[in-house]
Amino acid sequence: MPKISGSEAVIKCLINEGVEIIYGYPGGAIMPVYDELFKYQDKIHHVLTRHEQGATHAAQGFARISGKVGVAIATSGPGATNLVTGLADAQIDSTPMICITGQVSSKLLGSDAFQETDIIGISTPITKWNYQITKASEIPEIFAKAFYIAKSGRPGPVLIDITKDAQFELFDFSYNKINGIRSYNPTPEIDKNKIKEAAKLINKAKKPLIVWGQGVILGNAEKELIDLVEKTGIPAAWTILGASAIPTEHPLNVGMLGMHGNYAPNVKTNECDILIAIGMRFDDRVTGDVTRYAKQAQIIHFEIDPAEVNKNIEVDIAVLGNAKDTLGEIIKYVETNSHKNWLKEFSDLYKVEFNKVIDAEINPTKKGLTMGEVIKHINKHTKGDAAIVTDVGQHQMVACRYANFRNSKSNITSGGLGTMGFALPAALGAKMAAPHREVVAVIGDGGYQMTIQELGTIFQTKAAVKIVVLNNDFLGMVRQWQQLFFEKRYASTEMVNPDFVKIAEGYYIKAKRVNKRDDLAPAIEEMIKSKEPYFLEVVVEKEANVFPMIPTGSSVSDIRLS
Amino acid sequence: MSEKKIKYTVSIYTENSVGLLNRISAIFQKRHINIESFNSSITEIEDVHRWTILVHTSETLIKKIVGQINKQIEVIKSYYHTDEETIYQESCLFKIKSSLLFDDRKIQNIIKESNAIIVTVNPEFFVIEKSGRTYELDELYEKLSKYGILQYVRSARIAVTKAPLFISDILKKFKKK
Ligand SMILES: Cc1ncc(C[n+]2csc(CCOP(=O)(O)OP(=O)(O)O)c2C)c(N)n1
Numbered sequence: 001m002p003k004i005s006g007s008e009a010v011i012k013c014l015i016n017e018g019v020e021i022i023y024g025y026p027g028g029a030i031m032p033v034y035d036e037l038f039k040y041q042d043k044i045h046h047v048l049t050r051h052e053q054g055a056t057h058a059a060q061g062f063a064r065i066s067g068k069v070g071v072a073i074a075t076s077g078p079g080a081t082n083l084v085t086g087l088a089d090a091q092i093d094s095t096p097m098i099c100i101t102g103q104v105s106s107k108l109l110g111s112d113a114f115q116e117t118d119i120i121g122i123s124t125p126i127t128k129w130n131y132q133i134t135k136a137s138e139i140p141e142i143f144a145k146a147f148y149i150a151k152s153g154r155p156g157p158v159l160i161d162i163t164k165d166a167q168f169e170l171f172d173f174s175y176n177k178i179n180g181i182r183s184y185n186p187t188p189e190i191d192k193n194k195i196k197e198a199a200k201l202i203n204k205a206k207k208p209l210i211v212w213g214q215g216v217i218l219g220n221a222e223k224e225l226i227d228l229v230e231k232t233g234i235p236a237a238w239t240i241l242g243a244s245a246i247p248t249e250h251p252l253n254v255g256m257l258g259m260h261g262n263y264a265p266n267v268k269t270n271e272c273d274i275l276i277a278i279g280m281r282f283d284d285r286v287t288g289d290v291t292r293y294a295k296q297a298q299i300i301h302f303e304i305d306p307a308e309v310n311k312n313i314e315v316d317i318a319v320l321g322n323a324k325d326t327l328g329e330i331i332k333y334v335e336t337n338s339h340k341n342w343l344k345e346f347s348d349l350y351k352v353e354f355n356k357v358i359d360a361e362i363n364p365t366k367k368g369l370t371m372g373e374v375i376k377h378i379n380k381h382t383k384g385d386a387a388i389v390t391d392v393g394q395h396q397m398v399a400c401r402y403a404n405f406r407n408s409k410s411n412i413t414s415g416g417l418g419t420m421g422f423a424l425p426a427a428l429g430a431k432m433a434a435p436h437r438e439v440v441a442v443i444g445d446g447g448y449q450m451t452i453q454e455l456g457t458i459f460q461t462k463a464a465v466k467i468v469v470l471n472n473d474f475l476g477m478v479r480q481w482q483q484l485f486f487e488k489r490y491a492s493t494e495m496v497n498p499d500f501v502k503i504a505e506g507y508y509i510k511a512k513r514v515n516k517r518d519d520l521a522p523a524i525e526e527m528i529k530s531k532e533p534y535f536l537e538v539v540v541e542k543e544a545n546v547f548p549m550i551p552t553g554s555s556v557s558d559i560r561l562s
Numbered sequence: 563m564s565e566k567k568i569k570y571t572v573s574i575y576t577e578n579s580v581g582l583l584n585r586i587s588a589i590f591q592k593r594h595i596n597i598e599s600f601n602s603s604i605t606e607i608e609d610v611h612r613w614t615i616l617v618h619t620s621e622t623l624i625k626k627i628v629g630q631i632n633k634q635i636e637v638i639k640s641y642y643h644t645d646e647e648t649i650y651q652e653s654c655l656f657k658i659k660s661s662l663l664f665d666d667r668k669i670q671n672i673i674k675e676s677n678a679i680i681v682t683v684n685p686e687f688f689v690i691e692k693s694g695r696t697y698e699l700d701e702l703y704e705k706l707s708k709y710g711i712l713q714y715v716r717s718a719r720i721a722v723t724k725a726p727l728f729i730s731d732i733l734k735k736f737k738k739k
Contacts, residue, residue, distance in 0.1 A: 120581055125588040129635045130581070149635055182736040183577050183638040307629035 003170040006136030006162065007032035010100065011040045013143035016175045019071055021045045021062065021432055023055035023425075025082075027075025029115060030102030032167035047432070047461055050453035052079050054425035056086020057451070060095050061429030064412045065387055065437070067220070069150050070429065073100040077115030080161070081122065085419055087157050088126040092416030093241060094218060096155035098146050099123075106134040106163040119161050128156030136169035144178040153186025154305045155218060188306060188320035190329060198300045198317050199333030201274055207342050208234045209265070209272035209297075211257055211286075214241035214415075215279015215304060215323050222246070222408045224327035225278065231331060233338035235346050237265030239280050240396075241415040244405035248384070254346045258286040259550045260397035263357075263559060264349035266550065269294050270557035271345075278302040279323045282312040283416065292555035302326050356561045357547050362402060368541030369517060371398040371470050377521050378440055378468070379404040381528040386438040387412060387430055391423035391447035394476040397546045399442045421450030424467065428454060431463040438466070438528065445471040445497055455507040458533050466527050467509075467535045469500055472542050480545045504535035515539035565620040569598075571648055571721045572624070574613040574631060574640040575605065575729050582636045586613070589630050595619050599652075599718035607730060610638065616719045639732055643723055650721035653693035655681070656706055657713040660688050669709060676702045687712060 004012070010033050014022065024046060026034045037046045049055040052074040059070030074083055080101040090097045104113040120132050129149045131142050139162070146158040202208060216225050222245045229236045229246065235254040236246060246253045255262030257269070269275065275297040280286070287293045290312060299315040301308075302323055309318040319326050361372030375398060378386065384404035390396040390413040405411060412430055414422035427441035448469050458465055475493040482490050504511035510532060514523045520538065527534045548559045576582055583602075590597055598616040605612045617624065624642045631640040660683060663669055673680065678692040692702050699716065 121584060124581065124584045125592065132580070180736065181635065182733060184635045185736075305633065307626070307633045309629075311626055311629070 001172065004173050005032065005036070005167065006139055006169050006171070007036045007167040009136060009139045009171070009173045010143070010162070010167070011036045011044060012173060013140060013175060014071065015040070015043055016177070017069070017143070017147045019044060019069070021047060022071040022073055023047045023049050023058040023062075023429065024073030025049060025052050025055060025075070025079060027079045027102065027115070029076035029104060029164050030073065030079070030100075032164065033073065033100070033102065033162075047457060049425060050456045051451065052082030053085050053421065054451050054454045054457065056083050056090070056097070056099065057419075057422050057425035058429035058432075058454075058457070059097050060086060060090055060422075061389060061412055061426030062433040063095050063097055064426070065409050065430040066433040067409065068433070069096045069098055069147055071098050071100070075102045075115065076104055076119070077117045080117055080119035083159070084122060084126065085417075087123055087159065089414055089417040089419045089422065090157035091126045091128065093414065094155050094214065095157065096150040097157040098150055099157065099159045101159065101161045102167070103132065103161045103163045105165045107165070109163070119159065123159045126157070127159050130159040130161070132161040132163070133166050134163045136166050136171040139166070140173060140175045141178075144176060145181065148178040148181070149184070187304060187322050190321040190325055191319070192329070194317060194319045195326065195329050196333055198319050199330050201298060201300060201317065202232060202234075202276065202330075203335045205274035207272045208232070208274040208276060208339070209268055210234050210236035210276045210278060211239070211265070211269070211280060212236060212242045212245060212278040213239040213280025215302070216242055216245040217408055219279060219304065219323035221279070221323035221327050224324055224331065226250070227331055228327050228334065231336055232334050233343075234276070235265075235268075235339070235343055237262070239283065239286050239415070240400045240411065240413060242280060243400055243403075243411035245408050247406050248404045249406075252343075255350075256401055258283075259288070260401065260546050260548065262350070262401070263353035263548050263561065264346040266548070266556040266559045267349060268346060270296065270555065272297050275299045276302070277315070278327070279304070281308045284312070287312065288550045288554050288556045288558070292557075353548065353561065361398070368544070369515070369520065369538060370544060371395050371540055372402050373517075373520065374468065374470060374524070374538050374540070375399050375402040375442070377524040378442075378528075381525050382438050382440065386410065386440045387434070389413065389423050389427040389430055389439060389441045391443040392418045392420045392477075393444040393447060394472075394480065394544075394546045395442050395444045395470040397477075420447035423447065424451045425454045425457070427465045427467070428458055428461065428463050431465045432461065440466045440468060442468050442470065444476060445469055445473065445495060445500070446475045448500075452503070455504060455509060459507040459509055463533065464531055465533050466530070467504075467533070468527070469535070469537045470540050471497065471500065471537050472540050472544070473497055474542060477546075479543070483543070483545065485551070500537045501535070509533045509535050511535040511537070513537040513539065565622055567618055567620050569616060569618055569645060570624045570642045571645070571650060571719060572615040572617065572628060572631070572640060572642050573721065573723070573727075574615070575638040576611045576613060577636040577638065578609065578611050579636045582634065585634055586631055589627055590617065593623060593627065595623070595627070601718035601720050603720070605729075607733070610729065610733075614718065614720050639727075639729060641723070641727065643721070647725065648721040648723050650695065650719050651693050652696055652699055652717055652719050653691060654699050654703070654714065654716040656690050656692075656711055657687050658690070658706065658709065658711055660684065660686055662709050663688055666709065669706070672702070672705050676705075678702060
């Protein structure tokens with residue numbers, strides 16, 4: 001076989017790993033790779049986003065809906081630094097992603113050359129792994145390692161920086177996938193004794209509660225979780241990244257945990273006798289004050305990452321391993337049960353929450369439109385089959401609370417980092433990864449304007465993303481805090497917004513604005529029926545608040561309904 | 563109710579890789595912990611490096627930090643130990659004016675009693691080296707500082723553990739897979 005260039009090798013590595021779509025933005029230091037992308041365009045579809053941050057979020061959306069590794073590519077210097085937010089987001093939300101950056105020639109490294117930036121140094125704390133390639137011959141092994149690391153164990157982002165001379169260099173290419181690295185143990189061995197111990201505890205529990213997170217989705221353990229829940233009759237609640245692993249309407253799904261979660265699971269966290277955490281990491285938005293979190297309960301933690309055990313909450317039994325394997329194993333030891341009275345306590349609290357909060361949010365009688373009623377109509381017209389991609393803020397909490405999910409991998413949101421600007425590009429990536437699925441982005445007017453330029457990418461790719469902007473002319477979530485905790489001093493949260501409909505139309509995207517209740521349902525119906533991208537602005541009440549709420553520093557059981 | 567902070571020696575067995583140091587130091591930095599000393603060396607196993615890091619912190623924190631170090635790709639295994647669990651040494655060099663050595667007998671006695679070694683002597687200065695535990699080095703420093711020290715430097719701590727560490731077994735297990 002004739003020698004090939006480093007840049008051609010990059011493309012061949014991607015093809016070998018089954019990559020068909022990548023997101024990126026060209027520039028000097030990555031031009032040789034772009035030249036090969038041009039030649040291989042029938043094999044790899046490169047999507048030109050309008051900003052490198054958009055490329056990372058699109059790759060994340062792609063990964064989150066498909067479970068595959070998302071790939072983003074950028075040039076050196078500013079191209080590379082524009083990836084930082086997406087990398088940090090993928091790291092904290094355990095999203096498998098590979099970012100490829102061009103770098104100045106190896107002989108210029110360290111000389112402050114044009115568009116040189118130490119992206120390895122910058123990205124170290126926000127990547128699962130990173131590596132700088134200075135010789136073409138390193139390319140196959142490093143790419144094989146990168147894909148293996150990104151998707152194995154607890155997934156995460158990997159950055160590969162390639163000097164320009166390595167892209168030009170010719171060498172003999174051959175590719176071998178990797179399935180092990182000697183210093184890396186992605187999935188801890190299962191300890192059968194721990195499984196039995198945990199089962200024993202579960203079997204004698206009177207008031208058990210399951211709290212699950214994204215580990216269930218990342219580990220493809222949805223079925224195992226449902227089996228466990230149904231066999232034991234244990235009520236189960238979710239973190240926002242765990243949402244959709246069990247259908248919303250499953251009778252044992254008792255709702256969302258955390259700061260704006262449901263009333264019952266938060267209150268009951270501090271009343272249960274056994275708390276069974278599965279693939280979740282006790283984030284502070286979920287636990288509230290850790291010194292008053294589930295103190296009465298014995299805690300079992302199913303977790304793939306040993307560093308998460310006892311990090312935020314001390315647990316009694318840690319069951320290490322992939323959730324699919326550990327749940328698949330424990331099901332053999334747990335007894336069939338039902339917890340009727342205990343469950344009734346959850347439904348009683350649900351009624352309280354319904355009467356005080358939910359009803360007014362989804363069936364409002366006041367004049368202004370609510371975010372909740374928008375989600376209700378989306379549920380109705382998508383029959384719960386849509387993937388909902390949200391940004392960060394009030395609309396995110398409302399969408400997660402009220403969306404009806406019938407399929408896993410359907411709630412795509414920036415959880416750990418809370419990255420405004422995530423939703424629009426992530427929705428594009430999700431739609432491209434799953435063209436057969438309805439993908440609805442729900443975004444606030446603030447976050448929308450952080451990556452609004454990706455309308456151009458949506459227009460160019462014709463990806464039929466449905467975009468709903470819930471416009472309250474405020475940075476709503478921050479305004480809510482100002483109202484509740486800073487005596488209504490609305491410092492820099494009110495926004496004078498442009499004509500969003502005109503902007504969408506400027507990108508040749510069908511667009512509509514709704515500000516009356518009567519127009520809402522038809523507009524959402526029209527949007528969902530559309531085969532093309534569609535933009536819908538819903539003008540919602542300006543100063544509405546999201547409840548329930550656990551104020552920072554409070555205990556989960558001090559959750560406020562108003 | 564804050565937990566007692568003591569000295570912990572962290573031992574990290576690693577692959578030899580560019581950039582790993584940055585990754586590990588970032589883990590300490592994120593939790594605002596100062597690294598008191600750091601040493602990198604080869605080990606009894608070919609291609610495996612051992613880092614020895616000394617920090618002053620609480621057990622709760624060091625446990626979490628070592629967990630986070632362990633999950634870095636190129637880390638084979640890391641541990642934390644108290645002083646009692648290790649045999650450790652540090653060493654130091656003193657550069658002192660030669661005239662003092664000849665003018666004052668007491669200096670000669672100090673050197674002898676402390677088991678320090680004279681590395682070199684020339685008409686202007688002499689250099690002595692001392693290895694030992696932290697407090698032994700501190701003691702010698704105290705005694706000599708009265709006479710005036712031209713230069714003083716101290717190495718990072720190196721330590722072996724009293725208990726076995728089984729690194730070869732971890733590596734063997736990988737080979738079998
Ligand atoms: C990049 C970024 N900057 C700032 C914040 C802080 N922040 C969290 S929510 C929020 C307000 C979001 O407003 P908007 O997008 O209009 O959504 P709403 O809350 O009104 O639904 C802000 C500023 C953030 N999460 N991300």
